Amino acid sequence: MSELLSAFRLAALTPAAEAFRQEVQAFLQTNFDPPSPARRARSWMGFDAGFSRQLAQRGWVGVTLPRAYGGAELDAFSRYVLVEELLAAGAPVSAHWIADRQSGPLILKFGSEAQRHFYLPRICAAEAFFCIGMSEPNSGSDLASVGSRAERVAGGWRLNGRKLWTTNAQNCQYMIALVRTSGSATDRQKGLSQLIVDLSLPGVTVRPIRDLAGDEHFNEVFFDDVLLADDALIGAEGDGWKQVNAELAFERSGPERIYSSIALLEHWIACLRRGPNAGRHAATLGHFATQLATLRRMSIAVTAKLAAGESPVVEAALVKDIGTGFEQSIAAVIEGLLADDPAADVDDALLATAAYLTQVAPTFSLRGGTREILRGMIARGLGLR
Known part of the structure; x- marks a missing residue:
């Protein structure tokens, strides 16, 4: 474990990033009315295309992408500050979130020049929203067992299969799907590729799944003989496993993995301050506080590795595993403390926020990779398996 922990070298946000924070805060104060705590708790699951386009007009979607493709060309530290401030405010950022966080950087790193010039400016303008096509029925987080298949045909690919737990697929124009282009599921990591799927094509069916809180973020997506152009392939055929792991490092490393329950914690503190026993x-x-401070330091250390051009797959997995446990504990502990005194007069907004997060908290350790998968990666990083 000492070898892995040593990889988390103490890092700090740059002066430029901290100066950028003031700009983001000023924008939010002017352009965003703080919602109720329960609505704040939905922040990075809150879909608002109009708000995403407001950010895009300031260059705050695709902030790390090169200017040549419509991006702001800011560093990973500036993106960290932007994400932190948006989450703290409870802004509805889900529309552009996946494209900004991982689809755009993935296309930049592995895509063709034609793909970069077509997709990246649309991402930066908040005109193209992406969803993730990884999990499937009967495979879950075991991505190496995916069964969706794309076969070569004249002029492109024929895609068949299903994807599950696909966030915002009903609102997105595109999906980057991990599919099998050769061999069988028993080949595991071999024969996997990534394809960009236009979700408006014939043969694509999107079916929303309602969760316990009454929201419809997740979807099941069906592909029935969907014909894709030859240039739908990202990178080289068969390189999908390498590419998806690089993508997951972006997904698992950000502050959204430690702030999902922050609206509940902040409102509980506000309620305590108003009470007689503060x-x-x-x-x-x-x-x-100590957990949050430590996790934030670890997350910034991972950001420093991203800024240096590294792919901190294992470090990001560790932050995500510990971070989602922290997020879940906030809801569990506060709900337990409220239940300890059922006769107390409890703030309605606090109850609503606690109820929502209690319902959705189990997903925190599922999305972006289950604990079992993450701990397997960490064990390999430690040389234990």
């Missing part, structure tokens, strides 16, 4: 839960608050 210091009653000082030890619990201290526990949360």
Whole structure:
């Protein structure tokens, strides 16, 4: 474990990034009315294309992408600050989130020049929204067992299969799908490729899945003889496993993996300050504060590796595993403390926020890779398997 922990070299946000924070805060104060705590808790699952386009007009979608493709060409530290401030405010960022965080950087790194010039300016303008096509029925987080298949045909590919838990597929124009282009599921990592799927094509069916909270973020997507052009392939055929792991490092490393429950924690603190026993839960608050401070430092250390051009797959997996546990604990602990005193007069907004997060918290350790998958990666990084 010491070898892995040593990879988290202490890093700090740059002065330029901290100066950028002031700009983001000023924008939010002027252009965004803070929602209720329960709505804030939906921040990076809140879909608002109009708000995403407001950000895009300032160059804040695709912020790390080169100017030649419509991006702001800012560094990973500036993107970290932008994400942190948007999440803290509870802004609805889900529309552009995946394209900004991983689809755009993936296309930049592995895509053809034609793909970069077509997709990246549309991402930066918040005109093209992407979803992730990884998980499938009967495979879940075991991505090496995916069964969706694309076969070579005249002029391109014929795609058949299903994807599951696909966030915002009903609102997106494109999906980057991990599919098998050769061999069988028993070949595991071999024979996998990534394709860009236009979700408006004939043969694509998107079916929303309603969750316990009544939201419809997740979807099941069916591909029935979907014909894709030859240039739908990203990178080289058979390189999908290498590419998807690089993509997942982007997905797992950001502050969204530690701030999903922050609206509940902040509102609980506000309620405690208004009450007669403000210091009653000082030890619990201290526990949360130390965890959050440590996780934030670890997340910034991963960002420093991304800024240096590295692919911190194992480090990002560790932050995601510990971070989602922290997020889940906030909802569990606060709900337990509220239940300890059922006769107390509890703020309605606090109850609503706690109820929502209790319902969705189990997904925190599923999205972006289950604990079992992440811990397997960490074990390999430690040389234990």
